[in-house]
Amino acid sequence: MLDTPDVATRLDAMRARHNALPHLARLGALFSETVLLEIDDAEFYLHFDNGRLAEIQPGPSRKTPWRFAFRSDGDALDAFWQVHPVPGFHDVFGLVKIGRGRIEGDILCLVKNLRFFKEFMALGRPDIAK
Amino acid sequence: MTATLEAITGRYVTLDVAGVPQRMYFEEAGSGPVVLLFHTAGADNRQWRHILNDAELTNRFRFIAPDMPWHGKSLPPDGWHTEEYLLSTDAYMATVLSFCNALGLDRPIYAGCSMGGRIALQLALHHAEHFSGFIAIEASDFQPAWYDIDWFHRPDAPGGEMGAALVSANIAPQAPEVERWNTQWMFMQSGPGVFRGDLSFYTQDDSLVGQLDRIDTSAAPVHIMVGTYDLTCTPEDAQRTADGIPGATLDIMPEIGHFPMSEHPTRFRPHFVEALARMG
Numbered sequence: 001m002l003d004t005p006d007v008a009t010r011l012d013a014m015r016a017r018h019n020a021l022p023h024l025a026r027l028g029a030l031f032s033e034t035v036l037l038e039i040d041d042a043e044f045y046l047h048f049d050n051g052r053l054a055e056i057q058p059g060p061s062r063k064t065p066w067r068f069a070f071r072s073d074g075d076a077l078d079a080f081w082q083v084h085p086v087p088g089f090h091d092v093f094g095l096v097k098i099g100r101g102r103i104e105g106d107i108l109c110l111v112k113n114l115r116f117f118k119e120f121m122a123l124g125r126p127d128i129a130k
Numbered sequence: 131m132t133a134t135l136e137a138i139t140g141r142y143v144t145l146d147v148a149g150v151p152q153r154m155y156f157e158e159a160g161s162g163p164v165v166l167l168f169h170t171a172g173a174d175n176r177q178w179r180h181i182l183n184d185a186e187l188t189n190r191f192r193f194i195a196p197d198m199p200w201h202g203k204s205l206p207p208d209g210w211h212t213e214e215y216l217l218s219t220d221a222y223m224a225t226v227l228s229f230c231n232a233l234g235l236d237r238p239i240y241a242g243c244s245m246g247g248r249i250a251l252q253l254a255l256h257h258a259e260h261f262s263g264f265i266a267i268e269a270s271d272f273q274p275a276w277y278d279i280d281w282f283h284r285p286d287a288p289g290g291e292m293g294a295a296l297v298s299a300n301i302a303p304q305a306p307e308v309e310r311w312n313t314q315w316m317f318m319q320s321g322p323g324v325f326r327g328d329l330s331f332y333t334q335d336d337s338l339v340g341q342l343d344r345i346d347t348s349a350a351p352v353h354i355m356v357g358t359y360d361l362t363c364t365p366e367d368a369q370r371t372a373d374g375i376p377g378a379t380l381d382i383m384p385e386i387g388h389f390p391m392s393e394h395p396t397r398f399r400p401h402f403v404e405a406l407a408r409m410g
Contacts, residue, residue, distance in 0.1 A: 084303045087359045091299035094361050097276050112287045114295035 002074035002081075004042040008058065010081070011037070011044055014123040015053045025051040028116045033109065035117070036069035039077055051116070068105035070121075076100035081124040092121055138182045140203075145232040147199070148224045155203035156196035156229075160188030163262070164238035165406070167195040168226070168246030170268075170389060171328030172282075172293050173316040174202025177243070180395035181402065191406065194238075196229055198222075200324050215327035219335050222249045227257060239409045241265035241402075244363070244388060245332045251352070251371070255341055258349045263409035265402075267355045268388050270367035271342055271374065275333035283323040290318040293325040300388030302359035304397070313392045347377030353408045354378060355401060357386030379408060 002010070018024055028051025036059075037044040043059025045066060057064065072080075072095055079089035088098035095101030103110060110117060140157045157175055159182040167178040175195035182193050197204040200215055207213075226249065230238060240261050242250045247269025254264045277296060282289040294314035301310050317325065345352060352375055356368035365382050372380035383390060383401050390398035 088361070090303050090359060091361070093277070093296070093299045097361055108281065108287075111281050111292050111296070114292060115298070118295060118298065 002039070002078045004040070004074075007039050007042060007074065007077065008044070008056075010124050011046075011056050014120065015056060017123045018053050018120055024116065024119060027051065027119070028113065031113050031116055033067040033113075034065065036064075036066040036105075038069060038071040040073050053120070066105060068103060068107060068110045070101060070103055072101040077124075080121075081126075083126055092118055136183055137185070137188065138179065142203075143229070143232050145228050147228045148221060150207050152199045152207055152225070152228075153205055154196050154199060154225075154229060156194055157182060158192065158194045159183070160190070160192045162189075162191045164235050165191045165193050166226070166230070166235075166238050166240050166242075167193055167391075168240070168242030168249070169195070169198070169201065170244035170246060171332055172290075172297070172320045172325030173313075173389075173392075174198075174319075176202070176316055177313070177389065177392040180399075181391060184399070187403070187406075191239075194233070194235075198225060200321060200327070206321070215323050217245070217327050217331035219249070219252055219331065219337060222331065223252055223257065226253060227260060230260060237262040239263045239265065239406070241267065241405070242269075243267040243391065244269070245328055247354075247363075248332060248338070251338055251342070251345065251375075254345045254347075254350060254352050254375075255338070258346060261350050263351045263353070265353050265355065265405045265409070267390060268357065268360050268363045268368075269354055270363045270371040271338040272336040273333065273363060273367055275329065276361075279326050279329040279333060282329070283326040288318075289322060289325060290320050293317045293320065297388065299361050300359070301393045302357060302385050302387040304385040305387065305393040309393050309395065313389050316392075342371060342374030343376060345375045345378070347375060351408055351410060352378040353381070353405045355381045355383060355390070355405060357383045357388060357390055359385070359387035362388050381405065 032049050035046040045057040045064050047055040079085055088094045138157050138159045142155050144153050169175050169177045174197045178195040200206045240250055247266040250264040250266035282293045294317035354368050354372045356365050372378045
């Protein structure tokens with residue numbers, strides 16, 4: 001089970017990895033949006049600026065606008081961030097399909113930038129290089 | 131690196147499908163009983179290249195892998211630019227039958243994945259006499275869409291790249307990285323609206339529901355294969371379908387998703403060899 005400090009630590013590490021990957025900067029060159037990641041009751045506002053993750057703003061906040069939100073729980077995210085997640089937990093949309101994740105807001109914006117967002121989320125895994 | 135000339139050859143055949151002239155591309159390799167290999171939605175026959183390049187198998191079988199019209203190197207029909215591409219069950223079956231007729235194939239084994247697996251079951255129901263067996267991969271009687279198919283044909287977004295990002299959900303995490311991305315490349319290359327038009331058939335035609343028990347597997351065996359990581363056609367979908375077809379067999383493949391022959395060829399191979407053995 002991942003608790004809120006675990007998730008925050010993981011996100012900080014993901015931000016460092018993300019901002020060091022040139023191909024993600026290229027993929028996200030037109031992506032300057034705020035994404036709300038809500039894990040259990042903890043909110044994290046991910047402020048992307050031209051593909052870079054400029055800031056992770058912890059919540060709660062009632063005045064931070066966001067383009068789309070991804071909501072899940074610590075257990076599901078822990079399973080998702082394994083090197084080889086079990087079926088259903090291996091993909092953001094997989095979590096949605098099995099009822100352990102929920103997307104809200106501008107889903108078309110997410111779909112237009114789906115590869116970018118999926119690759120960011122996968123950076124929480126120990127090692128994505130195989 | 132040593133250069134290698136592959137044994138695969140590619141040709142074109144012109145034919146009529148329900149009165150519409152089509153020019154279809156196909157690749158083949160090997161000699162022996164004919165095995166047709168049909169690709170998934172939004173992709174093309176390159177998904178089957180590992181089987182076509184498998185010398186042990188091509189010593190025993192003649193594999194033929196076509197690109198469906200609108201896919202790969204098969205052009206869409208004349209007038210496509212004003213047509214909304216929406217694949218139908220009837221057009222799909224007519225394409226397969228016309229292709230077999232044009233090449234003079236006598237009761238080939240049919241193997242197809244995803245929408246190619248769905249049409250395997252339709253062919254088993256309606257045209258079994260033309261085939262000696264069916265290998266239906268990632269196939270079931272019906273699944274409604276868990277996404278909006280209109281996402282994949284819009285003027286303001288790259289449908290192919292979005293489609294690839296979506297279907298990556300159906301690739302097992304154990305897939306080799308190279309083949310994971312090769313699999314997605316084909317979706318990225320699909321023509322505008324083609325993935326959407328394929329999905330229209332795959333997610334909306336439920337005409338197999340309630341008909342499975344009419345499939346006569348004594349006329350031609352039906353073998354269903356499904357990967358445990360397939361979110362679109364889940365093992366439960368495949369199990370339900372196999373249970374509904376008297377005499378059908380089912381193979382649930384661990385650590386594989388929706389594109390077995392493409393995403394993880396070495397892991398798929400023994401399952402496919404077993405499937406071929408079941409075709410008699």
